Amino acid sequence: MEGGTVTAIVRATQASLRLFGPEAWLTVGLLVLLVLDLVWRDVRKRFVLSGTAFGIALGAIILAIPLLSHAPTEIFSGLLVVDPFGTYLKIVIGVATLLTILVSVRNRELADYPVGEYYVLLLGLQLACMLLVGAVHFVMIMLALEMVSVSSYLLVAYRKVHSPSIEAGLKYIVFGAAATGAMLYAVSWIYGLTGTLYLSEVARRLPTMTISPGWLVVMLLLSAGLTFKIAAVPFHFWAPDAYQGAATPVAAFLTVAPKAAGFAMLVRIFYHGFSIYRPEAETWEAIPGLGWPLFLSVVAAVTMTWGNTVALWQKNIKRMLAYSSISHAGYMLMAVLTGTREGLQALLFYVVAYMVMNMGAFFTVLALSDVTDQYEDIAAYQGLAARFPELTWVMAFFLLSLAGIPPFIGFFGKFFLFAAAIRGGWAWLAVLAVLNSVVSLFYYVYVIKNMVIERPGEFRPVFSWSPAYRAVLVLGVAVLVLGILFSPIYGWTARSSYVVETFGMALRAMGK
């Protein structure tokens, strides 16, 4: 290789780094935090490190905002793509991280465990999620996916003297290893058959090949890793244990950020890799013979039904929310499989709605954990309305929003999802989703009913403005206000869903 080629690589790397700001900042910040943890020996350590972590996460969001309107560009020789779709999700992941850091500061469940490593793992997970959102090459996807998984396992098992936490981490690892192994095997088949690992190249070469029935098995194996990450049936078994065993801030984060990244990965793989874009109709048409929309529709139907049915029997609020989040993954899958821009837009909207209401519900549990010991048992929620009227109100908001009751944001999220499904020709799925929403109302309302039942003889404890309390109130306002004034977010989603068709240009320019 002569000098000119190296110069070209240097130039390309410099150009790539300019659009890699948020991730590069996070990487540096993570290492700074690690050093700070090593040198700071002081009683204020917990607050200093939390503040630093907060600043790092905030910086990543600020750096990502200018990229929101950047035209889709491939960086690092086409391994990553920076486009409004990805940047939008990166900002959502960043906001989820910020909220999680905020409530972790004075969380009782984490108080006995080292603080520096916790934030290093959390920011590492954020970085991995952001990489996964932009990855359009199978090597990058697998690396980011593994990084997401490893930091998730470690965060779940972080409360290491709390045996449910360790058990949950172990289950998570075993499931994760199996799912990733299956996915890796599928990727090796895709590489062996198409001769490329670039998603856009896979999409370009597939139509010229004969699609043998074996591709169905390959798609099935590939979906193992994907359904694992978004906790969809049949790879959902880890979710209830992981969310219950993990500290509540971690559980809240895991239901949002890795899931958002997982859906981004799903869109990248199925839209960029296994579809043909039709610009006139703004749709991504599945390459014939692969059958992924049908397959995903079955997964979506089973996931939402299974999650809702099992959630009905839960006694533990974290388990109930875990099954509820499984069913929400089913709803969101519905948007992915339509292959329309409208579906993509509905997905982006729902991710924000889901973040606000689901994190809100988890954080309410968290705020309760600061003042009472029985915060996980739904039956123990009796009489909470008299003791914590504010918490009861916002919890009711979050749960009704999760159920899809107007005027909360969850209603509009579901409305867009169902509309996209119907217009994409998946009416039966939309009908099933509506029925599921009705069923879900039972277990959400059951919690509210429990909270407002009066239980005499309870004293009202000293009211404390813990960070979790504040975060919950902010989210409670957000779930209502964003529900009524949803149009700014909807506008963003409209701009951000306008993505994917210019993809693969840089690759072709490189002559690959």
Next chain:
Amino acid sequence: MVDVWLERILFYGLALVTVGSALVVTFGRNLVRSAFALFFTLMGMAAMFVYLAADFVALVHILVYIGGILVLILFGIWLTHRVIDLDIRAGRIQLIPGLILGLVLMGLLGLTIRSFNLAARTPAPYRATASGIGRLLLSTYLLPFEIASVALVVALVGAIVIGRRETSR
């Protein structure tokens, strides 16, 4: 002609060792013996990579899997209290469903492999791959190369914090 046959005999011999030791790993009664049987499985797999003309991967396989991960597994077993005396085989109840599931999966994958027309592909020539990997790692795959170090640090930090005996410092 003779060397082709020798190559084949050697291949099937290695395959036998790999699969046989993998069976010992799975059905072994004693965890330590399973771990030692894993050595032969991994060694056989490294040999498979040599057959695939992937010399660097074979080397990595021996260095990382046998030199690192297998040792880690053994230490993991040895530091676990009383696990050595345990009969770790799964209950017999799971044997039949497991067998059926395994056979179905094997049949399905076998049909999949048959459905792809692989005979038409010519095998790649044997050549040293390390330099090619080096070139790719420093140019096209620069980002995964650097991110791998971040991933390793995150994994190291997490592993140490969970593996340490003290709860907090």
Next chain:
Amino acid sequence: MQDSYALWMYLPGLILFIGGVAFVILNVVLSHLIHPHVRTHEKYLAYECGEDPIGGAWIQFNHRFYLLALAFVVFDVEVVLLFPWVVVFREFGWFGFIEVLVFIAVLLFGLAYAWRKEALVWDKPQPMYQAGPVTVPAVAQEVRTDGASS
């Protein structure tokens, strides 16, 4: 033969492997065949003189082994990723050097962490006796002061 070769180039490696395995087996078998077989009770003890061993040979290891092995795997992977660079480092010059420097620098943070958090320090088994000032029984004290005064 410069950059392309057949599978049989690996033959020396295979012979070495087989030779290594055969050497072990051969020696065990050979020593079993030629050593004198004296079947007395003493011959079956671990030591003919000294203490009898207690318990099995498989004891619970110090957990430090595990942490060390863990750190080893991480740096093992690092070294493996450096190999391909070594082969081509002339072609990439300073740029390649900087890339690898960044790679190693990030991992050094991990090493610093492991060092500072004492994951690499060997914690010795706690001694059974009590450290610090020893309280001597009163009677013994009397005897000693008597001895000192006389």
